[in-house]
Every structure is written in structure tokens, then in C-alpha cells.
Amino acid sequence: MAERITIIGAGPVGSLLAVFLGRRGMEVDVLERSPDPRVTTVKNDRSICMSVNARGVRALRRAGLAEKIMAMTIPMPGRIVHHAGGKVETQPYGVSPEEALHAVHRTSLNCALLDAAEALPGVRLHFEQEVGAIHFHGGTMESNQKMAPLPRPLFGADGAYSAVRASMMRRAPFNFRQEHLEYGYKDVDVPAGPNGEYQLEPHGLHIWPRHKFMLIALPKPDGSFAAELFMPIEGLSALDTAPKVEAFFREHFPDVFPLHRNLGKDFLAFPVGHLVSTEAFPWNLGGEALLVGDAAHAVVPFFGEGMNCGFEDVHVLDDCIEAHGADWAAVFERFVRLRKPQTDAICAMALENFVEMRDQIEDSDFDIRKSAEHLLEVSFPGRFIGRHGLVAIHGVPYLDARRAGPVLDHVLDAVCQGKTSVDEVDLGFAENLVDEQVAPLVRAMLPRGGAQS
């Protein structure tokens, strides 16, 4: 095949896309603004961790990389909730330990995917290539401030502030929305102990919910934890001296505070991170260009889905190529049609999750509800699975998980009001909410669906 494909962005999604295309024998150039993370220590490497979930694993398996990547991860079979009073509660994600999320260091994962892409004969990686304006009409692209003929097809896998999208936006009719939350985050890693040991239980996703803010921590292979404090930007900005930072942690996270050595200094060295949600349509320009991953739909992190969703994007895209070959206009059209409703659903659920978390006035209500949800999942396996379980553990289509929402809420309401079994809850109202096309797991949660399955 003489056609050369260009991918802008060599992050996890761009690299995995290169693997998918390379495995099909296609010729692929990948242009990345940053230096090669395999040879250079990345500037401002925030050493962040991501969680790979069922959806991500499925895509990696399709690319033949599941075994290699999963070996780099640390399984987290449940949440470990550190309540404000000091109580620590372990909430398994599923009924078996295999039903887990998997913590992975972002840069390590990216390097492994880059290696896999580069090992394919048709794939070439080009680092420190900053794409500027793309003139779709004139057919030119600016890279490192030089103009070159616009390659075609072009994939924009260049993240939430995508340069490819910025140029697509200037061609009507392209609809777009980007919205920053009033919440931001700071990295506050928990170091390994004196002998390199974990200072917290490594097999779990730690959460310190404090309602107007929260701390989360994921294990890294070196004995440390990647931790992030999410809170209103005003609040983060107000923590502007080391003593203030330390007093804040001592008060709200007394079990984490002693584990740090330079908490105040580290905290202040890291700029406030912003959280953006985006929506774009269309993602393609005929068969010329296509956006994938965060460039197409940046998801706020309150479902842990950003990367997994991006991985599923390229998985679905691979299905579309299977169906249409290199007829890119047909591939892109099918991809957008299949994928847009799904990513709209996860973007909305992630925002809803954020709003739910932010607006909890009564701490105890929120705790009770979360605990009840967990209790239902454990007590009625397969009859009740919360949104997060459906999405992250079972990899149900986002849209189906969202459509199940009212059913889940109704059951939870009933249980919180005293019902003691899922079977006592009248779900008649929900019969028309979920149609025959929905995932079997969701259908099984309905009385009729349960009877049928």
C-alpha cells in the first residue's frame, strides 16, 4: 500500500493507533511534539498513574499487547476508602479478584506502546515535531514552523488541546465546546518508605473523600504512590505556603501526612492542573482527517476513563477498517456514527459524577449511598452493578451504562429508604427505559430482563 498515514501525537492513544495500523501492514508516520520519552527524561514528568480497566485491556488484547502491558501493572481489586473519621473501608470492585482495575505508570505504558509501534516495519516515529496551523483547504501543514504538503489521511491523537482540532475548528461547520471545571488538581506523590517499601496497601485504589475535595492514590512499581488532590481551584491557590499545605494535610489526611518528607515544597513546585471537558462534531473531515481520544472528546477524570475510552476508540476504528479497508471516508463516517453517542455518554457520566461529588452537602448521605451501592453489588451479584462497575469492570457500552442510570438510582433510593432486597424494589417503571438492544448485563438488572436471561 503506497499511501502513508500520519498520526499527530504519540501519547498512549496515538501509539496504540500506530500499532493497529502497523499490524495491518500500513505505512505510518507518527509526529510528536515532545522528545522521545524512552531516551529523554520528560520535562515536568508528572509521573502520573492511570488505571487500565476492562475496556482498555480489551483493546490491548486486540493489539496483541495485553500480556506485555498487563505485566507492568499493579492490580487494584478494590477501592480503599479512608473516611474522615479515620475508618478505612475496603470495597472490592467485583465478586472475584480478577474484577480489578490495573494501575500503570503513564510514561512506562507509553514507552512500551512506542516500542511496540516502532517494531512494526511500516511505522516511523518522529519526535520534537510541533504541528502548527493545518491548511486543509490549501493542503499544507506547518511542522516546526516549516510548511509541508498536508499528509492524508491525518489522525489527530494530540490530546485535549489538539492542534489538529484547532485547525479543523476554523472550517465551518465544526461545532465545539470546551469547558473547564472550577476544580483543579495537584500531584502529591506518596514516596516509598526507607527500604523502598509501600507505605500504604499497594493493591487498591486509595480514596480520601472529603466531599469538597478528595485525595486519590495509585500504586507505582517503585514502592511509591502517584497521588492527586482534587479541589476547587480557589482552594488550591489558597494553599500558597508550605506551612499552610502541611497544616491542611495534617488536618484532613492525618494518615498520609507523616508519609511525606517534603510535602509543602513538592506541593508548591507543581502548578495547578486544570480539568477540561470537550465535545466536538464532526470528528472527521471527509476522508482527510479524523480526531481520536482526548482530541475528539476530553473526559474529566472522575470515572478514570480518559485513556480507556481512547483505547476503545482505536479498537472500534480498527473494526471500521476491517469493514471498509482504506476507504477512509467510509471508515471515518462509520467510526463517528458508532462512537459519538458512546463518548457523549461517558463525558456526561463523568461530569455527572463530578457534580454529584461536588454538591454533596451532607457527608453522611453520600457515604451511606456509596456504601449501600457497594453492599448491593456484593449481595446481589449480577442483579445490581453500579455505573462504575458496569463501565470499568464489565466494560459495558457507555450508552447502556448511562441508560441503566435511572434504574440504579431507583434501587439505591429504595434501599436507602429501608428496602432490604433488590427483589423488593418495584422496577416496573423501568421496563421501557432499556430496550432489547441493551447489553445483557444491564438487561439482567430488570425484572423482565432477569426472567428472560
Add this chain to the structure above:
Amino acid sequence: MAERITIIGAGPVGSLLAVFLGRRGMEVDVLERSPDPRVTTVKNDRSICMSVNARGVRALRRAGLAEKIMAMTIPMPGRIVHHAGGKVETQPYGVSPEEALHAVHRTSLNCALLDAAEALPGVRLHFEQEVGAIHFHGGTMESNQKMAPLPRPLFGADGAYSAVRASMMRRAPFNFRQEHLEYGYKDVDVPAGPNGEYQLEPHGLHIWPRHKFMLIALPKPDGSFAAELFMPIEGLSALDTAPKVEAFFREHFPDVFPLHRNLGKDFLAFPVGHLVSTEAFPWNLGGEALLVGDAAHAVVPFFGEGMNCGFEDVHVLDDCIEAHGADWAAVFERFVRLRKPQTDAICAMALENFVEMRDQIEDSDFDIRKSAEHLLEVSFPGRFIGRHGLVAIHGVPYLDARRAGPVLDHVLDAVCQGKTSVDEVDLGFAENLVDEQVAPLVRAMLPRGGAQS
């Protein structure tokens, strides 16, 4: 003053801004992508007309240009409505002929403003300068693919698809939305007659409302009319042969059809124009950069406000400079605080107007309501002024006009249901809708306000 100010964009808003700044003795560079319209025939010159209204005139007067510009305009003291049945109805905009809109050829207006800007000692115009990526952080700007130090302060007056905004957007937290309507437009000018005479009444804004589509026409000084057909993009695209176009006009606009010579060919030569609405926040980057006009808030044209709103932007900006001098951070902050709620109101009203127009099922209902509105304006001068009158003829703040909306709708509903006088309508419900700060014209429309005034 050693500081050099840079304006990106030399359209009407950018040129008028240059005039305001130049009149204050400031040093100003204006960079424009297109060639100088005064020496080059602009490619794809759509010879469009705009209407200058009370708000625009007020800004031009402040700049000392009202006399010069208004001499170039053709007054339109009212709408001339061509109903589907053939009836032609003249609806004056106000009670005196001075209460008029003023048609002006966009390019002529732009040239006059450029002349005025260039005549000021501190102002320099630079054409064919295409701005690419702006690196606010690194402090560089790309112009014609060369990098230069970023000038400061920088004004983005570069329109709905602003390059300045595209770069600001990539810095968090910048919120943005751009939405294209499912409607588009085509220019279908009505030529002058064989002896250069007007083929329609020149002193009026002609409208052919057909509910799912509409044609409007504004007079030009050369005897022709700038006309635009607004309709769903699907519908415009379906008119893809000259015979189809001609049959369409013959059926729906039988009084216009015979006035054209090459209707089919002209129609097909013009690409479908798109209609975009945008919302951005914040408009400034500290004291470094500020967006004005369409770059800050593109308004759909259903209120005829785009340019007038942009002119008012720079008028208000001039007030802010009066207050804070060249303390740009303070100027920009005050400007955004004063102006954002106002432009949000006109963006919303313009979209509401579009939706109202689009969703009329019953032609007759719409006609009756529009006629009733006009009748009320004429019968109760000062006691009833519709939204358009408040905004375009009286130049009331957009926000006040929008807040008056429910009152106007209530009166209209009552009149359509049989009340014959504004005084018969109980407006008690509205007492709290409009507070003491509102424009006197709006307050006068309320029973209590009327009594007080």
C-alpha cells in the same frame, strides 16, 4: 507613549478600534490577513450589506466618524414585508422617519474606517499578514510563517474564526463554545435595472418570510440590492442546478424572480455560507491580550447586530481606557466585566429569534403576531416597543431588552387573544422582573414604571 499596541484584524471592528486608540495618541500596528481592500478587489467579495443601527451610530459618533459614515448609508425607516400571498406591507421601525436602520456596503464602510485609522499619526496598517500560532507563554507570534516576539498588548479583532482565540484556547482555563446552525445562506443580489434604477423600493429592509426559509434584501448605492436567502443547509444543497434554483424562486419569490438576469448561475457560483454562534470566557489574558467583536462573541445575524455589537465593544473599551489609561490588565478586566453579560444577552436573543422563526408551524400565527407587535408599537408609542426596536432603534442595553422579553410576550399574547389596548393588560406579574437599574424606556413599559416616569 513608547508602548506599541497590535490589533489582529482590520475588518470594521479592528479598524474602528484602531481609530479609537489612535485618537488617544497611541502607537498602533494593525495586521490583516487579506490584501488592502482599498487597492485590491477582494477575492470572493460578497458585496454584502450590513445595517448600521442606533448602537453603531453612537460608537461612530464617539469616534468622530458618524457624519462621514452615515453619508455613505441608505436609510431604511422600516421593514417591507413581502407576504407569501403577494401582499406587501410596510412596517415603519418607529414613529418618526429618523428611527431607521442604515444600509451600508461592508467593503465601503471598511475602506472608510481604514482611511480614518491611517490618517492618525500613530496608526500603521499591515496587510497580507497571516497570524498563525501565538505562544503566549514563550512570548512569540507567528506571522506569515515567521516567528516574532509577541507584541503586547494584543487585540484579537479577527472575527468568528479568530486565530488569536485559537491560541488563547490552548491555555487553560479558557472556556469556549462554537455552534453552527443547521441553516445557511446564499447571496442572491438583485441587480439594478437597465438604467441603473432600483427595481425595488430602496428605503426599506425587504423581507420575504417563508417560515422555513426567508429572503432579505438591503439597498446598495449603485441601484442594486444585496440579498441573502436563509434556509436549512440541506435545502440549499438540494438547489443544485440552475433550473431547480429558478423554479424555486419563481414559486416562492415571484416578485423577485423576474428582476434577476443570471439567477441560477449566480446562485450556484456562491458557496453555502454558514452561521456560527460562539461564546468564550475569559476574553482576556491578563493585560496581554483581549478579544473583541466576533472573535469574542459571534452572533447569528437574526437581529442584524453583529457589527453594531462589535462597534459598541470598542466604544465600551474606549470608556474603560478613559478610566484606567494604559493599565491594560485593569482596562481588560473592567471591559470583560461590563461587556460579557451584555453580549451573552444579544447572542441568546439572536438565537431565540432564529428558533422562533424556524419553529413556526402555522404561517398565519407568526404573521399575526408580527403584525400585532407592529400595531402595538405604532398605537402605543413608548408604551410598547418590541425587542428589535429596543435593541436596534433605541440602542437599549441588550440585557435590559432581554429582561423586558417576558413583559413584551405577555402583552402580545393578551392582544392576540383579544385585548385591544396595552392598558387592558395586567402586567402586575412583571413588577419584579425589571429592577430600578433598567433602561428608562423599558421601565416605562410597566404600569408602575409608566406612572413614575
